[in-house]
Amino acid sequence: MDKPDTRITEPDHGGGIDAACARWGGNRADWLDLSTGINPRPYPIPPLPADAWTALPDRAAFAALETAARRFWRIPDSAALIAAPGASALIARIPALLPPGRIAIPAPTYNEHARAFRAAGWTVTDDATEASVLVHPNNPDGRLHRAPQTPFAVIDESFCDITPDASHIAQATRPGTLILKSFGKFWGLAGARLGFAIGDPQLIHRLKPLIGPWAVPGPTLAIATAALSDDAWATETRARLTQDAQRLDHLLSQAGAKPLGGTTLFRLYDTPNATLWQDRLARHRILTRIFPYSTRWLRLGLPDGPGWSRLEQALT
């Protein structure tokens, strides 16, 4: 066995500040991470119940979270719900729900879906009509999809909380449908690890043993219950993200990158040479995202506070 196989290692995605330090230098604290689509102004951590860290999360804590989630996302009563430690935990498990077959996952998109389905023996192909995954809005280009027509359909709405009216949540009552929601991105609390699958009760029922009991930490349950009950924060945050996304587009346009879209949590740009742009910003300790399938696309999350002037300086 190779030594690396005995270590805890994680896939390489956005957010790899340590990898950036190894490649371009600096310490963690030196870097401005714009490689993710995580809201840089997070929901404020509320006071936690005394036993949030010490007790096994109780039914009441899960029930309170569920009530808040059903109201916030307007989940139809006949749709079922499961909470997991991150949408990624669900993405890893969903392919095991059905015997491997053919599935359509319109590219380019978030690569974990195809990776998980392939790992479970599925064939990812554009012309599959039996099963599909739609990332809605899509990552990285922000494209919105019409509701899927396949008998088995996963709709990843991890970035849909900025545009709640675009949600396909009404589809959650359709047999064979699962809708994913992520807590980390819009609320800016990716370290809390929380995601939901919502939809066909039979599929959710089969997901439960794959996730296991008490999968979500007590403090996360308390924080998310408060956040999902706070409409004022959500409304204000949507407005701010819209303004900040426009500001980012303006900045990048002036620097010679062409906005291609995205969501208000991340923006996609066309550049003459994405690797050079990433490298140039990295020399200013600003981490961005490029894609293996494009030599021109550059994705940036939103800066906040002094991050704006750092980015401005790096671009001029």
Place this chain on the structure above:
Amino acid sequence: MDKPDTRITEPDHGGGIDAACARWGGNRADWLDLSTGINPRPYPIPPLPADAWTALPDRAAFAALETAARRFWRIPDSAALIAAPGASALIARIPALLPPGRIAIPAPTYNEHARAFRAAGWTVTDDATEASVLVHPNNPDGRLHRAPQTPFAVIDESFCDITPDASHIAQATRPGTLILKSFGKFWGLAGARLGFAIGDPQLIHRLKPLIGPWAVPGPTLAIATAALSDDAWATETRARLTQDAQRLDHLLSQAGAKPLGGTTLFRLYDTPNATLWQDRLARHRILTRIFPYSTRWLRLGLPDGPGWSRLEQALT
């Protein structure tokens, strides 16, 4: 679909204070929960890094946890390691690592193992020689097992941190072996959700996609890294738990229950009628554990502080 199937619900185990309120009355705050084996004096939550809640846990955070875990548990270098949101998340996934067969799980023991293997199509039978699960020390009777001889073996050491010299960690290098560790019990932080599987690199490698990336929250990584590096706290805690277990045995003996063993995190007692004992203590808002396979066994976790006098009063 029945309405309950659309709700987030959790299996019924120790720790069901809400269920106790429903059955015997009172509010959560009224109850003293002695139905678990969770250390009532938890490891103190250290100051958390600024980005623990907001950033995706980075490789450096996982690497720091792994270094601390390998040192604390003396994990052989050639054994692999995975961190998951609770030992229960691992117990739910492990049966999927091999094609279903026959497995020995010496009863009575923690029921989640048999439940997970049966759900995955395995046959649980005393005379299986191909595969086994040993809970070491055993829950609820505290029995210690010799190292297993089966080609596939799971050793659940969730309660072994109170008796580290009894650990079978040296077996972690044996092909087909997985050793489970739990962070919630000895360190008293069950709400933090953290467990480990340690052992055969090929099995751990196959567990990784079933757990998914970033499965452990950032704050939990930071807390556990500190706790697993703190030998003084562990030594002091072991001594205190030993004293408190003796005190509990003395108290229950005087009240007419006969100590049958257990660990220093929970004690098992023989009573004339376990249901009556549970009911009697529940009327004092003290929750204990009884077992579907015994009419006489009663299990109690350790009280702390004013919990001792409450228990004394309830027993006299």
